[in-house]
Amino acid sequence: MIKVGDRLPEATFMAGTAEGPKPMTTKDVFAGKTVALFAVPGAFTPTCSAKHLPSFRDKQAELAAKGVDAIACVAVNDAFVMKAWGADQQVGDSMLMLGDGNGAFTKAIGLEMDAAKFGMGLRSQRYSMLVKDGVVAELNVEQGGEYKVSSAEYLLGQL
Numbered sequence: 817m818i819k820v821g822d823r824l825p826e827a828t829f830m831a832g833t834a835e836g837p838k839p840m841t842t843k844d845v846f847a848g849k850t851v852a853l854f855a856v857p858g859a860f861t862p863t864c865s866a867k868h869l870p871s872f873r874d875k876q877a878e879l880a881a882k883g884v885d886a887i888a889c890v891a892v893n894d895a896f897v898m899k900a901w902g903a904d905q906q907v908g909d910s911m912l913m914l915g916d917g918n919g920a921f922t923k924a925i926g927l928e929m930d931a932a933k934f935g936m937g938l939r940s941q942r943y944s945m946l947v948k949d950g951v952v953a954e955l956n957v958e959q960g961g962e963y964k965v966s967s968a969e970y971l972l973g974q975l
Contacts, residue, residue, distance in 0.1 A: 824952065825925065831915070832899025852887045852971055855942065855943050858891055858931075871968040884946075888913075890940065901913065919939075944971050
């Protein structure tokens with residue numbers, strides 16, 4: 817599993833745009849920036865939609881005031897689902913909604929989970945991290961089924 821001080825591996829996400837899915841590499845997202853990255857087990861799922869994403873959407877100004885240049889959400893979903901979820905959550909262009917459809921990034925950082933018993937297959941564990949120029953500065957991984965340490969409020973307490 818990735819840890820504080822590690823550089824994120826090279827990977828390509830898919831972001832939903834008006835022109836269709838757009839590939840974005842880890843370099844595109846993280847190079848030269850401080851990014852609050854959070855991952856959810858699935859777009860449109862209850863805790864993710866009611867608590868996790870809204871915490872980052874609602875704390876954008878506070879995160880920016882503490883030096884965060886961008887907020888990115890990643891899930892093992894396709895770009896179309898991530899775009900629709902962003903629209904549903906009214907994030908506009910204020911947050912990168914990154915699809916990791918095949919789970920390549922999630923596997924590369926060792927934070928995948930088997931959600932087959934829920935009919936969801938391979939998914940990401942719930943976490944948040946602060947990434948500075950591609951290097952993990954903070955990492956907060958939830959225990960199964962919990963929502964405590966991956967919120968924007970918790971990450972703000974670390975800045």
